[in-house]
Amino acid sequence: MTPPDPESLRLLVLVGELGSIGAAAAELQVSQPSASKRLSRLERQLGLPLVQRTRRGCTLTAAGVMVCDWARQVLAHVDGLMNGVRALRAQQQATLRVAASMTIAEYLVPRWLSQLRVALPDVHVELDVANSVAVAEAVRHGGADIGFIETPTPPEGVSVRFVTRDRMIVVAPPGHPWTRLRRPLTATELAATPLIVREHGSGTRETLHRALTEVGAEPVTPLLELRSTTAVRNSVVAGAGPAGLSVLAVATDLAEHRLVEIPVADLDLRRPLHAVWRAGLRLTGSAAALLATATRTGD
Structure with a gap:
């Protein structure tokens, strides 16, 4: 029956x-x-x-x-x-789970969320900050509704949309020998110097490593390996050594002369920033609204 x-x-x-x-x-x-x-x-x-x-x-x-x-x-x-x-x-529907790589989370997401709350004041946002590999994993396994990553090549198994473009630069503390050069640093010189870098899985580290290997310069073992952009930036300001960082992370330090940008010849350190979400799903509600805000701001 x-x-x-x-x-x-x-x-x-x-x-x-x-x-x-x-x-x-x-x-x-x-x-x-x-x-x-x-x-x-x-x-x-x-x-x-x-x-x-x-x-x-x-x-x-x-x-x-x-x-x-x-x-x-x-x-x-x-x-x-x-x-x-x-x-x-x-x-x-009232809770939006966002995962973002560290540079994006610290310097772009706050502005996006501020604009989102104007349109959707009742949305509660949970932000998980991790490196780009961890963000992609969170999205892939349903731990986040939408993620933002910095890796040059988007990962597999997720839907991807270009948001904006970022530029990395090489920075050193004032008084570092590179600041006295009258010519741009070469990629070979940069690769041969132990740098302060992020951990494996970081989009910042992957962008620099990929740019160097594409011009035939294999980076040596890092001077320090740190798990946040802020920690890398603080170490450079403290005089520990040079690093490659997003211009977003060091713009204020450059303006206030705490750091010096080191020009590097023939090295493209531009990188795309992408939004990612679970493959096969269509973004709706607050997640779709955040993506629209991010792409509109990025343009």
């Missing part, structure tokens, strides 16, 4: 309460003939007479009264289920 559908049970309960198929049909906003057919189908499905029709209306049979009592219990559970689902959906 196929279980009856909830709407047929709801119709039966209303007929028992209102004493009329027409009144029950009006309550459910369906036609009376449609309601009558549904009740007949329910009786055939259960193999029981449920409704006794008279000229004055209709009443439930003895079997109909029992089925109606059970139907009320079933419908209470169905209504509880749907109320719970609606609450979960409302909670998910």
Whole structure:
């Protein structure tokens, strides 16, 4: 026996309460003939007479009264289920999980979120800051609704959209020997110098490494390997050594002469910044709104 559908049970309960198929049909906003057919189908499905029709209306049979009592219990559970689902959906729609690589998270995401909140003031944002590889993994496995990465080549298994372009530069503290050069540094000289770098998986590190290897200069072992852009920047300011960083991260330091940009000949350190989300899904709601904000700001 196929279980009856909830709407047929709801119709039966209303007929028992209102004493009329027409009144029950009006309550459910369906036609009376449609309601009558549904009740007949329910009786055939259960193999029981449920409704006794008279000229004055209709009443439930003895079997109909029992089925109606059970139907009320079933419908209470169905209504509880749907109320719970609606609450979960409302909670998910009101929470936007964002993952962003560190440079983007520190220097671009705050502006994007500020603009997003103007349009969607009730959205609660959870921001996870990690390197680009970890961001892609979070998106791929459903840990974030949308991510932003800095790697030159977008990862596989995610949907990708270009947001804007960033430029990396080589920086050194004032007084470093490179600051006294009267010519641009060569890529070979840069690759032969131990630098302060980010950890493996960082888009900043990958961009610099790829740019050097593309011109045939293999980087030597780093001087320091640190897990945040801020830590790299602070180490350079403190005089530990040079590094390659996004111009976003050091613009203020350059303006206030805490760091010096070191020109490098024939080395392209530009990089695209991308939004990523789970492959096969279409962004909707607050995630789509954030992507639109990021691309509009980037343009």
